[in-house]
Amino acid sequence: MTDWTLVTGANRGLGLEFVRQVLADDGHVLATCRHPGKATALNHLAAEHPGHLKILPLDVGDTRSRDELVREWPLATAEGARIGLLVNNAGVLHGGERFGALEAAGLEDSLRTNVVGPLLLTQALAPLLADGARVANLSSQLGSIANTTHFGTPSYAISKAALNMATVQLAHALRPRGIVVVALHPGWVRTDMGGARADETPEDAVAGLRRVIAGLDDAASGRFLDWTGAALPW
Template identity: 55%
Template sequence: MDKSPSHRSLVTGANRGLGLELVRQLLARGGRVVGSCRRPAEAVALQSLAAAHPGRLHVLALEVDSDASRMAFAREVADLFEGLDLLVNNAGMLAPGERFGDLDAAVLQRTLATNTVAPLMLVQALAPLLQRGARPRVLNISSALGSIGRADSFHSPTYRISKAGLNMAGVMMAQAVNPLGIGIITASPGWVQTDMGGGSAPLTPEESVASLLRLVDDLPGVPAGEFLDRTGEPLPW
């Protein structure tokens, strides 16, 4: 990754968890970052990072599953940046405690809208900016739980379906934007200590994000949406 002060990146779901750590590490590398969240006024940790990095962190509102919000957001990003070098589709949700016999279609639809549809729509909306970026790349934060080949229990079904869909969305993104020079990386961050991952997870956000950004740095060429773990090893679809 270009580590110059002119590097421009964007992270969704930046107010906590992996998104907040992505913003921290991207700021530490230099460059400018857009950190999006649903409620900027309540994003205390993100706002204090912005105050500590004047002019380098822009906190913008984005409800990823809303068409109107995504459209307004894409316009705001275009007002800030001439081009975009890295888009991290990080925002995601996992509905806990699902049981067969008690599944809720509305939960599945909301999970798909957030985890699968939104990343694809954001790439579509931001492709012109990415095309003007330097070595532009999109990092889709997927999950090993989205691996169909590894699905061996009825656990978090809506989340798994949404991440398997995101993996295919990543391949479709690549088909659409690789010819424009935009690389697509779809990676699992590992099991990480966040609100979603819980306290028993083996990885800290610092460790996970460091390896994800290394992956973005190191993958050669124009990545075509391969499904990888955070070290770059292929995961079964």
């Protein structure tokens, strides 16, 4: 039976491009986002690829929403289907943060969505992961402590550094099943989050990320890599 790819935050940007490229390769995708009814591009793709794309609601930071996704999995996919690739892409970035005016709400939302959500979602989905599956946590070079040279986007940067540690923890937890877990920096990409001045297109960034994921071996689990496969400092 063909393994499925599960992509969170799939209604736009990198998540949507992951869905497009996997479908173009005749793969099967379960795509999640907070409001599937408003995900126009995703719904168009579902109509173009009948049986290959299923869309389910997910607020990655909400416990009940994660649990509901697990319950819906066997109903949405083929009986006995397993996840061959989990792309933890959903995330938030709170712009305009200034030292002296930081608030708990922004920090808490970033940690809940960018760290706690992917960690607990992966834990909840672990029984559905195929042995030898891949888990790609979309991180950022802004989460690199060694490369931080100025104050900026603190809640996002802190959450991505924490996601990197969650990646290492998951790598150890899932290693006995041959499941490889990595933190991936997609580059500075022209999305709603990255902005129009960014260097890379979503198409090129996702194609690069997919090449990196396809080339992963067991020794790569727990590493922090960019979209070209280069290692990034913690």
